[in-house]
Amino acid sequence: MYDFIYHRATSIGDAQSIFKNSEDPVYLAGGMTVLPTMKQRLANPSDVIDLGKIDGLTGVERDGDEIVVRAMTTHAAVAASSEVAAAIPALAALADSVGDPHVRNRGTIGGSIANNDPAADYPAALVGLGGTVVTTSKEVAADDFFTGMFETVLEPGELITAVRFPVPEAAHYMKFPNPASRYALVGVMVARTGGVVRVAVTGAGPCVFRIGEMEAALAANFRPEVIENIVVAADGLNSDIHAGSDYRAHLVGVMASRAVAACG
Amino acid sequence: MTINVGATVNGKEVSAEVEARTLLVQYLRDHLGLTGTHVGCDTSQCGACVVHVDGQAIKSCTILAVQCEGANMVTIEGLADGDTLHPMQEAFRDNHGLQCGFCTPGMVMAAVDLVTRYPRPSEELVREQLEGNLCRCTGYHNIVKSVVAGAEAMAS
Ligand SMILES: Cc1cc2nc3c(=O)[nH]c(=O)nc-3n(C[C@H](O)[C@H](O)[C@H](O)COP(=O)(O)OP(=O)(O)OC[C@H]3O[C@@H](n4cnc5c(N)ncnc54)[C@H](O)[C@@H]3O)c2cc1C
Ligand code: FES
Ligand code: FES
Numbered sequence: 001m002y003d004f005i006y007h008r009a010t011s012i013g014d015a016q017s018i019f020k021n022s023e024d025p026v027y028l029a030g031g032m033t034v035l036p037t038m039k040q041r042l043a044n045p046s047d048v049i050d051l052g053k054i055d056g057l058t059g060v061e062r063d064g065d066e067i068v069v070r071a072m073t074t075h076a077a078v079a080a081s082s083e084v085a086a087a088i089p090a091l092a093a094l095a096d097s098v099g100d101p102h103v104r105n106r107g108t109i110g111g112s113i114a115n116n117d118p119a120a121d122y123p124a125a126l127v128g129l130g131g132t133v134v135t136t137s138k139e140v141a142a143d144d145f146f147t148g149m150f151e152t153v154l155e156p157g158e159l160i161t162a163v164r165f166p167v168p169e170a171a172h173y174m175k176f177p178n179p180a181s182r183y184a185l186v187g188v189m190v191a192r193t194g195g196v197v198r199v200a201v202t203g204a205g206p207c208v209f210r211i212g213e214m215e216a217a218l219a220a221n222f223r224p225e226v227i228e229n230i231v232v233a234a235d236g237l238n239s240d241i242h243a244g245s246d247y248r249a250h251l252v253g254v255m256a257s258r259a260v261a262a263c264g
Numbered sequence: 265m266t267i268n269v270g271a272t273v274n275g276k277e278v279s280a281e282v283e284a285r286t287l288l289v290q291y292l293r294d295h296l297g298l299t300g301t302h303v304g305c306d307t308s309q310c311g312a313c314v315v316h317v318d319g320q321a322i323k324s325c326t327i328l329a330v331q332c333e334g335a336n337m338v339t340i341e342g343l344a345d346g347d348t349l350h351p352m353q354e355a356f357r358d359n360h361g362l363q364c365g366f367c368t369p370g371m372v373m374a375a376v377d378l379v380t381r382y383p384r385p386s387e388e389l390v391r392e393q394l395e396g397n398l399c400r401c402t403g404y405h406n407i408v409k410s411v412v413a414g415a416e417a418m419a420s
Contacts, residue, residue: 008330
């Protein structure tokens, strides 16, 4: 790792002003992506701005019919939250499936969605549950937040402060983990609220996406059989040493059906 | 850039002047001489470097020493009580839970942490919870046995 100037931000405003005044800065949340990248010298920031000591950026609460998770809340804290377990057990289970216990003790929801790894789990939760990302300058629907591989609508220096998840009637996240890394080879979040069904897929493509055809069929009849014959096209899906695009396409259908069945 | 990092490690106040890029594991091994914590992969996978920071098991190769300013940490050296091994260490010895021993410090630290969250874990749960700890020697069976036995011993 190359050396850098370290800053311990004391507030959101402080973090943003250090960012503005630095040459090539990076925010440090849980560090589970930033530090491995810096260790491999794939990134060489001039300044590292640690968000770890900023008050008020952690915690989970229920606000009416939404669950609000602040940006620096760790995956372990989401997995262990009684509020999350009571309102959206699928979200607690998703958080508990990230990496391993030590990674979950450090990695944060804000860092995960800012990074938008194509195989990350949280993007599926955000889009599948129809959540909202709250930043220092805007509120964005999850559908509009993730724009491509490792890309989001975040501007330089903009910070995520919280994520809001509407409480669904039923939801389930079905993940086929890569047996070595535990990242999602394919992960599907299915959520039903009123007559509306959302199906969000991570791991399969360059960025999280929804499957409108499955959503429409499930809105009419919420049963796994109705989507069994929907063909997911392999075009444009990820193909790598872990799995080919045709295999991933097949897994999307299987995971989606199992998620619907698990919603009960 | 150098920074002074002060913390409590195994009950003792410590401090050292380090570069900003110093990882916690380097701080422990190179600056404090606590070489029980190992570096296996250096890529956040193997868990040989697991220590407890403010009561949570973390991979010390994937956190900066400066992030731990003021923290209360426990490493493998801090588990035993004088000559009396911690029940989890004793369980690893009794159950032949190690061969070369390289992964063992991380395994034991991860195991103690998992028992605080799941006091009487099943074998299946232990396997799941050791996801972040790799062993090249044992094939895991005796590690799992050790953790289950260690949990029993810790409970009584
Ligand atoms: C061994 C291992 C296994 C893993 N397995 C999985 C897995 O199965 N599934 C999964 O989803 N993930 C997995 N991860 C990734 C993990 O979830 C990370 O927590 C996540 O990618 C990044 O979160 P972080 O808090 O560590 O962010 P950091 O690494 O600190 O930051 C990541 C990026 O986000 C930016 N950032 C951080 N916080 C904010 C904020 N509040 N506002 C704006 N920008 C911000 C940073 O500047 C940086 O660019 C794994 C990681 C490891 C090391
Ligand atoms: S050395 Fe830290 S995880 Fe392998
Ligand atoms: S005992 Fe040798 S690596 Fe585990």
